[in-house]
Amino acid sequence: MKVAGVILAGGQARRMGGGDKGLLDLGGVSLLARVTRRFAPQVEAMCLNANGDAARFDAFGLDVVADPVEGFAGPLAGVLAGMRWAEAQGADHVVSVAADTPFFPSDLVERLQTGAAGTSPVLAAVREAGRVRRQPTFGLWPVALADDLEAALGDGVRKVVQWTERHDGREVVFGSSDAFFNVNTPEDLARAELML
Template identity: 65%
Template sequence: MTKPDGIILAGGLATRMGGGDKGLLPLGDGTLLSQVIDRLAPQVGAMALNANGDPSRFAELGLPVVPDSIDGFAGPLAGVLAGLDWAAAQGATHVVSVAADTPFFPRDLVDQLTQAAHDAHAPIALAATLDPERGPMRQPTFGLWDVSLRDDLRAAIGDGLRKVVQWTERHGAAQAVFAPDPFDPFFNVNTPQDLTRAQSLLESAP
């Protein structure tokens, strides 16, 4: 399979960060979003950003900005749907979604998701973190999605479904499990304290 396209989900409300665009907060030599872009770019073909409102605030990133097609705040599934529609328009068969506030996700995320979907003959594969006590903990905003599911997802959202896992379970989603090494690679920035920790992790990375 050729590289899937990539969609970065940046449509959250960032209430614990005081609102606004979390992705534009400074981190390292750039921003939270630029760190995510740098990590995703080698793993995918084309990339786009899912965000609502004035797209010009992301102009310097050089990515197409794809808004939700569902009215109101329908959560991450609306962002996945936007990514599916955008990828289908590009002629892609699959799209990988990642969260805009998770700067340390695995550098082999796409390879592992693709392998999991292939092995299970599944149209969806979700990432999971291996918790030593509770086992695999799903990370449902990090997934590989077959674009042929977009109309099914559109109908499900229209019927009021909002939880990612409720929909993916209908389609027998596969799972790619990642071990913490040395910390949870899906650690995400929700609060100012999380941003401080992310800066420390970035500075201590080899």
């Protein structure tokens, strides 16, 4: 399995007051720099899914791919952008991570691969209060499903789980929900500083 990576940073960061959450400082290092350092050893190549002027990310040395559908269609649009980019790199799968989640597991890709079967997408999940909670921005996506995902987005599908369940979506359960803690608000950023 040849796996490429896509860092999802295409949202509008409304709860943070707008802008690019990935460029926020966490302990003297941007969130995006922390994510790329953690992700790079796990994948063969990686790109950044972001909308708008790509030049603002020049310092990271990543290919920047915009959502292929208009109107901020959510993480599935970023996954599709990553799939198309990965396909051009000769990869058969792409793993997505969120740009505002600096503590995700250092064995994320390896563990997601253990859940792979055929052309089923695999989502990371955590067990909380006796139930499994999927992490929809963290997944292993077969590039072979790109056309299907593009059609689903064209039909208005926006919820990750709605689309993955159509394709026998699977989950790999990770131990701690803190690993997938994401920075959505100024209070979250303060909590992340403590978590460092």
